[in-house]
Amino acid sequence: MTNLSPAAMHSRSVPGRIVQPIIAALDRIPNWFIALAARVFPAAVFWQSGQTKVAGYHLKPSAIALFQNEYQLPLIDPTTAAHVSALCEHVFPILLVIGLATRLSALALLCMTAVIEIFVYPDAWPTHGVWATCFLVVIARGPGWLSLDHWIALKYG
Secondary structure, three states: OOOOOHHHHOOOOHHHHHHHHHHHHHHOOOHHHHHHHHHHHHHHHHHHHHHOOEEOOEEOHHHHHHHHHHHOOOOOOHHHHHHHHHHHHHHHHHHHHHOOOHHHHHHHHHHHHHHHHHHHOHHHHHHHHHHHHHHHHHHHHOOOOOOHHHHHHHHHO
16 A cells, blocks of 8 residues: 555664554545545535626626636637536536536536636646646546445446
8 A cells, every 4th residue: 555665664763663654544545535525625616616607597797798808718609608607617516516427527627627727817727737636536536435426336336
């Protein structure tokens, strides 16, 4: 489980005796917990962003103005982009949190992150990199046992 060499694992040195139990404890962090964090925290960011675009069930005029003036995505009408963005920022975070169609939802939000990074806020790459890392963890490793996907897979194999 650890990345220590056999010699380091059997080290009698004081640092070796201190570091080994710490690494062993960190190796025991369960994957489901990491997957849950990788699902919930970026989902909250997208959900909050979606909430700024709507009033009840209606898109705010300011959301359309944002896509017309600040975001200016190529090849897509600003009104359409605002509606699609608001919809995606509400649907995919919910799916991520409950763990349903989790990998697909993470992939969709990864694509949104890429669009945001490339066309809207290219200087925010450290933040977008953190989001992308979370989504990649979920895409590559799955949602963990604390998800509807896991329980559906158990029931229907």
